[in-house]
Amino acid sequence: MSVSTASSEAQARVRSPRAAGLDSSRLVESDMASAAARVRGAENINPGADRMARALAHAFELWRDRDYARRRKAIAAIARSAGYSVAMLENSIDALLKPFTSDALKSLAARVSSSGGIDRPGTVGFIAAGNVAGAGMHEIAIALVAGAGVVVKTASAEPVFFAEFARTLAEIDRDAGARIEVFHWSRTRADLSAALIANCERVVAYGDDLTIESLHHRPNVIGFGSRVSAAVVAPGATDPSRIDRVAELLARDVALFEQLGCLSLHHVFVVSHTGDAARDVAIRMSAALERMGKSMPPAKIPLRDAAEIRGLRERARWRRIAGEPVELFEGPRLEWTVVFEPRPNLFAPGAVREDSFKVSPGFRTVHVTGVRDLGEFRDCLAGVSGRIEAMAVAGDESDAAGVGATVGAIGIPYVCAPGEMQSPPLDWRHGGGGFFDMMVGAR
Amino acid sequence: MSIYEQVLTFIHRPEPESFQRLALDVFRHQFEAVGAYRRYCQGRGADPGAVRIVDDVPAVSNVAFKYAELAIDGAARSAAAAVFLTSGTTQGRERRGRHIVARPEIYRASAIAHLRTMLFPDARRVAILAMHPTADVMPESSLAAMVSWCIEEFGTRTHLAAASRDRIDVEAATGFLAGAEARREPVCILGTTAAFAALFSELSSGGVKLRLAPGSRMMDTGGAKGQAVPMQAAEVIEQAGKLLAIAPAMVVNEYGMTELCSQLYDATAFNCPGVSNANTQENTKDRFKIPPPWLRVTARDPVTLKPMPDGEIGLLTFFDLANVGSVSAVMTEDLGWVERGGVRVLGRATGGLARGCALAIGQFSATEAARRTGVSPERVEAPR
Numbered sequence: 163m164s165v166s167t168a169s170s171e172a173q174a175r176v177r178s179p180r181a182a183g184l185d186s187s188r189l190v191e192s193d194m195a196s197a198a199a200r201v202r203g204a205e206n207i208n209p210g211a212d213r214m215a216r217a218l219a220h221a222f223e224l225w226r227d228r229d230y231a232r233r234r235k236a237i238a239a240i241a242r243s244a245g246y247s248v249a250m251l252e253n254s255i256d257a258l259l260k261p262f263t264s265d266a267l268k269s270l271a272a273r274v275s276s277s278g279g280i281d282r283p284g285t286v287g288f289i290a291a292g293n294v295a296g297a298g299m300h301e302i303a304i305a306l307v308a309g310a311g312v313v314v315k316t317a318s319a320e321p322v323f324f325a326e327f328a329r330t331l332a333e334i335d336r337d338a339g340a341r342i343e344v345f346h347w348s349r350t351r352a353d354l355s356a357a358l359i360a361n362c363e364r365v366v367a368y369g370d371d372l373t374i375e376s377l378h379h380r381p382n383v384i385g386f387g388s389r390v391s392a393a394v395v396a397p398g399a400t401d402p403s404r405i406d407r408v409a410e411l412l413a414r415d416v417a418l419f420e421q422l423g424c425l426s427l428h429h430v431f432v433v434s435h436t437g438d439a440a441r442d443v444a445i446r447m448s449a450a451l452e453r454m455g456k457s458m459p460p461a462k463i464p465l466r467d468a469a470e471i472r473g474l475r476e477r478a479r480w481r482r483i484a485g486e487p488v489e490l491f492e493g494p495r496l497e498w499t500v501v502f503e504p505r506p507n508l509f510a511p512g513a514v515r516e517d518s519f520k521v522s523p524g525f526r527t528v529h530v531t532g533v534r535d536l537g538e539f540r541d542c543l544a545g546v547s548g549r550i551e552a553m554a555v556a557g558d559e560s561d562a563a564g565v566g567a568t569v570g571a572i573g574i575p576y577v578c579a580p581g582e583m584q585s586p587p588l589d590w591r592h593g594g595g596g597f598f599d600m601m602v603g604a605r
Numbered sequence: 606m607s608i609y610e611q612v613l614t615f616i617h618r619p620e621p622e623s624f625q626r627l628a629l630d631v632f633r634h635q636f637e638a639v640g641a642y643r644r645y646c647q648g649r650g651a652d653p654g655a656v657r658i659v660d661d662v663p664a665v666s667n668v669a670f671k672y673a674e675l676a677i678d679g680a681a682r683s684a685a686a687a688v689f690l691t692s693g694t695t696q697g698r699e700r701r702g703r704h705i706v707a708r709p710e711i712y713r714a715s716a717i718a719h720l721r722t723m724l725f726p727d728a729r730r731v732a733i734l735a736m737h738p739t740a741d742v743m744p745e746s747s748l749a750a751m752v753s754w755c756i757e758e759f760g761t762r763t764h765l766a767a768a769s770r771d772r773i774d775v776e777a778a779t780g781f782l783a784g785a786e787a788r789r790e791p792v793c794i795l796g797t798t799a800a801f802a803a804l805f806s807e808l809s810s811g812g813v814k815l816r817l818a819p820g821s822r823m824m825d826t827g828g829a830k831g832q833a834v835p836m837q838a839a840e841v842i843e844q845a846g847k848l849l850a851i852a853p854a855m856v857v858n859e860y861g862m863t864e865l866c867s868q869l870y871d872a873t874a875f876n877c878p879g880v881s882n883a884n885t886q887e888n889t890k891d892r893f894k895i896p897p898p899w900l901r902v903t904a905r906d907p908v909t910l911k912p913m914p915d916g917e918i919g920l921l922t923f924f925d926l927a928n929v930g931s932v933s934a935v936m937t938e939d940l941g942w943v944e945r946g947g948v949r950v951l952g953r954a955t956g957g958l959a960r961g962c963a964l965a966i967g968q969f970s971a972t973e974a975a976r977r978t979g980v981s982p983e984r985v986e987a988p989r
Contacts, residue, residue, distance in 0.1 A: 466940070468907040469920055469954030473938045476666030483641060483648075484672035495908050 189347055194313070194357035197343045198285045201311025209337045214307050215271035217335035222262035224330055228252055232326040239322040240295050245462035246420060251295065253458055254418040257584035258296045262303065266588045270602070273589075274308050277603030285311045286601075287362035289355065290324060292317025294423040298324075298368050300590055301597055302342070308601040312342040315358055321346040359383060366597060386593040389424040390521055391415075391552035391583055394539055395432040396565050398558025400439040408556045409446030411581030415554060416447075416498075417454050418584045420461045421524040424551040425576070425583050428522040429529045431539045433561075437504030440532030441489070444502035448491035451498035451526055460497045463525045470523035471496050498526040506531050506542050518542040536568040543572055551592070552576040552583050608634045609708050612899070612929045616714045619898035624926075628659040628901070631929050641673035642932050659901060660912050664922050664934035667702070667864045675932045676705035683707060686930075689747040691863045704747070704863050707930030712866040715927035716751050717758050719897040723870035724793065724824055724857055725759050731820065732763035734781050736773050736796030736804065739766045747863045748826065752795055759793065773800050775807040782815050782849070791820035794849075797827040798858075802836045805844040816850040822875070823851055826859040828952070838892070860894050860950050864935050866927035869894035869902070869948055893947030899926040904942045907954075916944045918951065 209217065224230045237251045286305040291297045298314075302324070305312050314324045325344040332339025347354045359365050359380050367385045393415070399408045415427040430447070432440035463471065478490040478501045491500040506518040519542055520529040533539040543550060553574045557565050569577055575591040576583075591598055606614070608630060615627055636643050636653045642665065646653075651663045669675060670691070680686045687709040691702035706712050721728075735752045743749040756764050763785070767778035773796075785792045794801075801823070808814070825841055836844075838858055845851040854875040861868035870876070871892045896902050903912040904919030913919040922936040941950040 463908065465907065465918060466954050469938065469940060472907040472920065473666070473668070473954065476936075477668050479645075480666065480669040480672040483645060483669075486672075 189345065189351070189354055191353055191357035193345075194354060195361045197313050197345070198287075198311065198358075198361035201313055201341050201343055202284050203311055203341070207337045208309060209335065209341070211271035211274045211307050211309065212268075213335065214309075214338050214341070215267040216264075217331060217338035218262070218303055218306065219264035219267045220334045221327065221330045222259055222267075223264070225327065226256065226259050228256075232330055236295070236322045236326045240320055243319060244293070245464075247459040247461065250417065250420065250458040250461070253414075254584060255296060257418055257582075258299060260585040261587050262299075267303070267307065270304065270307050270588050273602055280600075280603045282308055282601055283310055283363035285313065285362045285364075287358045287365035288312065288314045288324075289358070289365065289367040290314060290316045290320070291368040292319030294419045295320055295323045297423055298366065299327075300586065300588060300592060301366055303588065304598065304601050306338070306341055310341075310601070313358060313362055314342065314344045315355065316344060316346040318346065318348050364600070384593075384597055386424065389549050389551040389593065390428045390546075391425050391554070392519070392543070392550055393427055393430045393554035393556065393580060393583075394536075394565060394569070395430060395439075395443055396555070396557030396561030397433055397439070398561045399556035400432065400434065400442060401558070404556075404558075405439075405442060406446055406450075408580055409443055410450045411579070412443075412554065412556070413447050413450035413454055414581050415583040416451065416528045417458055417460075417526055421522060421526060421528075423584070425586065426524070427528060427554065427583055429520050429531065431506075431531055431533050431542060433535060433539060434532045435534060437532035440504060440530060441502055444489070444491060444500050444530040447528065447530060448493075448498070448500045451500065452493055454526075455493060455497050460526055463496055467523055467525055468496055471499060471525060471527050474501065474523060474527060475499055493526075496525070500528055500530055502530045504532045506533060506538065517545070519546045536564055540568055540572065548573070548594075550574050552578065552586065554578055554580045554583050556580050609711060609929055612926045613711055613714055615926060616711070616718055616897075616899050621898055624898070624901065625659055627926060628662070628924055628933070629656065631926055631933050632656060632659075632662045634929070635677075635932055638677040639675055639932060640678055641669075641675055645669070645673075659924050659934075660903060662924060662934045664905075664910075664924075664936040665932050667862065667935055667937050669932075670702035670704055670864050671700050674703070674705065677707050677930050680705050680707035680930060685709070687712070687750065688745065689750070689863045690745040702863060704931060706866065709750075711927050711929060712747075712750070713754050715867045715897065715899065715925075717754055719868060719870065720751075720755060720759070722897070723872075723876045723895065724755075724822060726876045727820070729791075729820065730759055730761050731791045731793045731822075732781075732785050733760040734764070734778055734785075734792055734794045735766040736768050736778055736794065736800035737766070738768050738770060742766070743770060747861075748797070751861075751868075755793075755795060763790065768796075768800065773803050775803055778804055779807060779813065782817065785821075786815050786817055789818045791818045791822075793821070794823040796823075796825060798825045798836060798841060799827060801825050801841060801844075805836075805848055808848045809844075814848055814850075819852075820855075821849070821851050822855040822857065823849075824857050824859050824870070826861060828858075858892070858894075860948075862937070864928075865900075865923055865925050867897050867900040867923075867925045869896045869900070869950075871895075872947060891949070893944070893949055895947060896923075900924070902943050902948050904940075905936060910936075913942070916942055918942045920954070921948070921950065 225233050237248055237255065240246060241248045241251055288298050288302060302312055316324055328339065328342045328344045331342065363382060365383045367383055393412055395408060412427060412430055419426060430443065432443045434440045475490060475492060478488050481488045482490060487504050489502040522528055533542060553569055555565050555569060555577055575594060576586045611627055633653045636646055645665060646663045649663050656662055674681060687706045689704045689706065733756050737752050738749050740749045740753040765781045767774040767781065782792060823845055842853045842856045845856045846853060854873040857873060858871045859868050872895045877895060901924040903922050904917065905911065905922045906913055907920050918940055920936055921939045921941045924934050926933060938953055939950055940954050941948055
């Protein structure tokens with residue numbers, strides 16, 4: 163497949179400051195109105211769902227290649243600015259882009275075409291997160307295939323990924339590339355954020371950039387609420403022939419994106435009558451995280467996060483000294499932390515359901531807890547109902563029916579195998595599916 | 606002289622050059638006499654013989670007081686000991702921290718000596734209004750103990766504790782202050798920042814503005830803790846001026862915690878004239894706090910636990926000689942920095958980065974906590 167050369171006009175549409183010679187201080191509110199008008203298609207030919215899907219498929223194909231220059235440039239810049247290792251980013255971006263295959267995009271386009279009657283927004287603004295490169299890619303791709311023009315405000319901390327991706331798209335198909343413009347400005351420019359919101363029919367906000375809480379009051383803003391992810395390991399997966407592989411894959415789910423995304427694994431529940439299998443999983447995950455520290459070096463942890471991890475470790479350490487059945491496995495210099503408990507504290511004095519699901523501070527810090535059965539597992543999640551975005555499920559055929567029914571009853575948007583948590587399919591009902599339904603149509 | 610007497614002597618007559626030696630002696634004593642601390646040190650491979658400087662003494666997290674009896678063996682059963690409990694609000698229903706103070710007279714000496722320097726440098730006795738229960742009403746509260754000691758040491762016969770366990774009697778407090786105003790009698794007001802917020806709210810809503818006599822002062826502690834809408838330090842100072850006519854330099858915030866027998870106070874033109882331009886009367890936002898000479902403060906790198914250079918942010922860590930009967934080296938979960946002997950407290954560490962498509966994890970936790978407790982997620986944790 164050949165790559166067409168981008169016109170200078172198409173390139174100019176990618177208005178990241180470095181690319182287009184703009185800096186955020188020169189942007190004015192009317193630039194948002196102009197951008198929204200351009201991507202809406204007044205001057206552009208709408209390429210249609212099939213052509214957009216083909217262009218995107220080509221772009222993703224290029225981006226899945228670790229030697230692709232734009233990807234290399236983006237990853238190097240993100241690693242430098244965020245303090246992440248290149249190896250961790252390579253693996254994370256690989257996982258993120260994996261589902262964007264030609265077939266998947268074609269299928270999405272077909273679905274869009276077949277649900278032509280729905281009232282879709284003509285422009286969608288995106289306020290991207292800075293800590294997870296590419297977070298929002300699913301929604302951006304869906305919006306483009308569904309015919310919307312897209313205006314992206316990248317995070318100050320990560321202005322590179324979407325800008326480079328948009329350039330790729332423009333190079334492949336000028337009309338497709340004209341449907342997306344990428345800007346970046348600092349969070350102090352509330353005027354520009356307000357203009358984005360005012361000029362796009364819908365705006366999707368990620369992270370706490372601009373404070374989602376305040377944005378939620380705008381009727382056209384869709385914020386993905388606070389969500390994290392978990393895993394359940396059924397007895398079949400703790401068989402000696404499988405447990406190391408399962409632990410390795412779960413450790414990978416912990417390490418990708420430094421555990422900062424809503425698909426990142428925070429708490430692993432291991433179904434185990436005695437708790438021994440759960441401890442085995444914790445030990446093996448510790449070993450895997452230690453190994454991963456070599457192949458995917460950990461990030462430089464920001465001070466506040468490091469302080470939080472330190473606090474979590476000290477709490478576990480002193481609970482252990484006090485005789486509680488908690489074990490702390492820890493890597494050097496806060497590189498990774500596993501807190502193991504053979505049983506959830508559902509029944510401890512003063513315990514409440516919310517306490518049995520632990521949200522980690524991130525940066526490869528994970529809780530592993532044994533549960534007697536799937537009923538107890540369900541009880542552990544009762545307090546965070548509606549806040550679990552993904553669930554990795556490990557087990558064998560004998561576990562499938564029981565685990566499937568339990569997880570299905572909890573209502574989790576994305577259920578997957580260990581190691582796949584960062585690769586949800588294109589029809590992932592992120593945040594409950596409101597955005598997907600709006601753009602593609604309800605099932 | 607016993608180690609306790611040596612510490613008491615140091616508090617009464619500080620000799621900074623002997624701090625290091627005394628601190629190491631205190632550490633060795635605690636290693637021998639506090640079983641849980643000894644096990645912790647051994648777990649970290651710390652040998653008292655090999656520890657040469659106070660900064661190498663293993664510090665326990667302040668959460669350790671929730672889980673272990675960190676007092677000299679037998680102290681818990683001693684009739685002379687005092688047992689103070691943390692407020693228990695920080696983690697909802699989580700257990701409360703327990704500080705067993707084997708020798709309360711050392712705690713009293715530490716508290717009084719630094720109060721004298723920081724809140725009563727003019728050496729005058731004044732009427733005292735406590736918006737917190739006294740020790741007879743709330744014996745498990747370290748703040749209540751301090752309030753009682755303060756009244757004994759610095760109060761006139763005119764004093765009132767306008768609070769029970771359950772509530773602040775704002776009406777009684779206002780009446781007390783109005784009486785002092787009428788008599789032109791200076792007042793010292795003590796209480797949590799939350800209590801002051803309640804008082805200010807009552808005065809504001811009633812349109813009441815009192816003109817307390819010059820020399821009036823106040824000490825607030827606890828920061829945002831317990832407040833649905835936290836009142837910031839600058840606002841406390843502003844409201845004190847507006848509603849009580851207390852000058853900014855006479856508004857002194859305390860940083861203390863149940864796990865420590867010593868406290869830090871804002872440096873102001875009243876208690877540290879000329880100590881720092883940053884703490885002039887005009888600057889109410891960025892005040893440094895001053896520890897007593899028997900309390901060493903460092904900011905630690907959370908990764909390495911090594912002290913940060915002056916001016917760099919880390920986890921505030923203390924070596925408090927006055928904790929001689931429990932554990933002196935205590936690492937908090939508060940971030941701050943130390944500069945030229947002053948301490949800036951930034952508050953509880955919560956994750957700095959947003960989590961992908963989610964709110965920041967601190968917000969997640971706060972939201973969860975708010976759902977459970979009904980307390981606003983915006984609140985910032987504070988000591989005590």
